[in-house]
Amino acid sequence: MSITRRDFLKTIGAGVAIAGVAGSPEAASGAPVPEAKIKGAQAVTSICPYCGVGCGLVAYVKDGKLVGVEGDPEHPINQGSLCSKGQAVFEIVTSPRRLTKVKYRAPGSDHWEDKDLDWAIQTLAQRIKATRDANFIAKNSAGVTVNRTEAIASIGAAALNNEECYLISKLMRSLGIVYLEHQARL
Ligand code: SF4
Numbered sequence: 001m002s003i004t005r006r007d008f009l010k011t012i013g014a015g016v017a018i019a020g021v022a023g024s025p026e027a028a029s030g031a032p033v034p035e036a037k038i039k040g041a042q043a044v045t046s047i048c049p050y051c052g053v054g055c056g057l058v059a060y061v062k063d064g065k066l067v068g069v070e071g072d073p074e075h076p077i078n079q080g081s082l083c084s085k086g087q088a089v090f091e092i093v094t095s096p097r098r099l100t101k102v103k104y105r106a107p108g109s110d111h112w113e114d115k116d117l118d119w120a121i122q123t124l125a126q127r128i129k130a131t132r133d134a135n136f137i138a139k140n141s142a143g144v145t146v147n148r149t150e151a152i153a154s155i156g157a158a159a160l161n162n163e164e165c166y167l168i169s170k171l172m173r174s175l176g177i178v179y180l181e182h183q184a185r186l
Contacts, residue, residue, distance in 0.1 A: 131151045
């Protein structure tokens, strides 16, 4: 007899209900049963940012704070499951080791400096422009107009959606950048 996922969950649910009626070991011992941390939280669906599989997530938010993340059982790709990376998504927001400032290590330097985002964006833009201009190829060796640079490449990540990928590829093509790649294809 084959058992579907839904049958399995129903069986588990029935088991939990019977245990609740009979009394769990913790309740029998008199120790308080801890309240579920997601009780009363708002459930918000999202997508795991780590890889191209694109598993569905349910994020639980209470009093403006993230209190839990689980696989979305309604999502057609992962049907509630998550790999070890997906299970660690909660820490993207909550980890005390989360980076909140831009880290910059200058060429030849042996240490990282904290920089603000405006500085980073401006510096990146200046260096992209300088690199492009210094390495721009208007015509190839056969005299054909190509208007490209081979000194810059772009790689996208799985967190990018279709619209972001479209905009990035438009920007790169407008700069003459021909080396475009995406992490999900590797
Ligand atoms: S949970 Fe794992 S397999 Fe699914 S998208 Fe995230 S990293 Fe990829």
